[in-house]
Amino acid sequence: MSLCYGLLPDTHLALEELKEFHNLLFKNTDATFEWFRWYLGRIALEHPNQYKTRIYTLRDGPRLVGTWCVEPKDFRLNGRTIKVGRCFSVGIHPDYRRRNLFVELSNHAIVSERDMKQYEYVLGFPQVGRPVIDAHLKSDWETVQTIDAYSYTPKKEDSPVSLKYTYTIDSFDTWEPIRELPGSFVETDRYRNVRWLDHPDCHYVCLSHGRSYIVMKPYGSACHVLALAGESSEVRMLLRASKTLAYRHRWDEVTIWNAASEHHHEDIVACGFSPGATKATSVVLLAVKINALDPLVLDKCHFQMGSEEIY
Numbered sequence: 001m002s003l004c005y006g007l008l009p010d011t012h013l014a015l016e017e018l019k020e021f022h023n024l025l026f027k028n029t030d031a032t033f034e035w036f037r038w039y040l041g042r043i044a045l046e047h048p049n050q051y052k053t054r055i056y057t058l059r060d061g062p063r064l065v066g067t068w069c070v071e072p073k074d075f076r077l078n079g080r081t082i083k084v085g086r087c088f089s090v091g092i093h094p095d096y097r098r099r100n101l102f103v104e105l106s107n108h109a110i111v112s113e114r115d116m117k118q119y120e121y122v123l124g125f126p127q128v129g130r131p132v133i134d135a136h137l138k139s140d141w142e143t144v145q146t147i148d149a150y151s152y153t154p155k156k157e158d159s160p161v162s163l164k165y166t167y168t169i170d171s172f173d174t175w176e177p178i179r180e181l182p183g184s185f186v187e188t189d190r191y192r193n194v195r196w197l198d199h200p201d202c203h204y205v206c207l208s209h210g211r212s213y214i215v216m217k218p219y220g221s222a223c224h225v226l227a228l229a230g231e232s233s234e235v236r237m238l239l240r241a242s243k244t245l246a247y248r249h250r251w252d253e254v255t256i257w258n259a260a261s262e263h264h265h266e267d268i269v270a271c272g273f274s275p276g277a278t279k280a281t282s283v284v285l286l287a288v289k290i291n292a293l294d295p296l297v298l299d300k301c302h303f304q305m306g307s308e309e310i311y
C-alpha cells in the first residue's frame with residue numbers, strides 16, 4: 001500500500017468520485033451528483049457560518065479508500081453562538097478495513113482542524129451500537145449524550161387534528177425570527193429555504209402553525225420528523241397534525257429524535273410518542289475538542305433527525 005492523506009479538490013470529477021464512494025459506504029443513500037452539488041455548493045452559500053466544508057481523503061495511490069467530512073455550523077451554547085463542525089460521511093473502503101485506518105484518518109483530520117483553529121468542537125451523530133463509535137473514542141472524541149429515537153404508531157381512535165389548522169410552507173423568508181434554543185444549530189431563513197424547499201431529489205412536508213414549524217420526510221412506510229421548532233402549544237398542534245397524516249397515509253409509524261434533555265421532550269411525549277422505533281435508530285452525540293479546553297456539556301439541547309439525514 002502507498003497511503004497518503006489529502007483534501008478532495010473542488011472539481012466535477014472529484015465530486016463524482018465522492019458520490020460513488022459515499023454510496024458504497026452508505027448503501028441506502030443512492031445520492032446523486034446533483035444532491036452533492038446542491039449540498040456542497042448551494043446550501044453552503046446560505047449557511048451563517050462562512051467556512052467551507054472540508055473533505056479529508058485517504059488514498060492508496062489514486063484509489064480513494066477513506067473520507068472524513070466536516071461541515072461548518074453555528075451553535076448556541078451558554079448564551080453565545082460558537083462555531084462548530086459537523087462530522088459526516090466518514091468511513092473506510094470495505095477492502096481496507098480492520099487495519100486501523102479509520103482511527104489514523106480521524107486523527108489526521110482532527111490535527112488539521114486544530115491547526116486551523118476555526119471551531120470550538122466537531123460534533124458527530126453515529127447510530128447506537130455501531131463499531132464506528134469505539135473507533136471515534138480512540139481518536140480523542142468524547143460522549144456527550146444519547147439521543148433516543150421515539151415513534152408513534154397511527155391509531156384510528158386518536159383524535160385527529162385537521163390540516164386546515166396548519167399551513168404549507170412555501171418560503172421561510174416571511175417569518176418572524178425563530179428563537180434559537182440553547183444546544184441547537186443556528187439556521188437562517190434563507191438556509192431553511194434551500195435546505196427544505198430546494199432539495200434536488202427529495203420532497204419534504206413543511207407545515208407551520210402560528211410561529212412554529214415542522215419538517216417531515218415520508219420514506220417507505222414511515223415518516224421521519226427532520227425539524228421541529230416553536231412554541232410548546234403550537235408544536236403540539238403540529239405533532240398531532242403529523243399523526244393525522246400518518247393515519248390518512250397509512251404509514252406504519254412516525255419517528256422523531258427525543259433526547260432526555262430535548263427542549264420539546266414533554267411535548268413529544270404528550271403527543272403520544274414513545275421510546276423505540278422500527279424505522280429509526282437512536283444516536284450517540286459525540287464531540288471532539290478543537291479550540292475548546294473543556295468537554296462539551298449540554299443541560300438542554302435541540303437536535304432533530306435533519307441534523308444527520310442518512311438518506
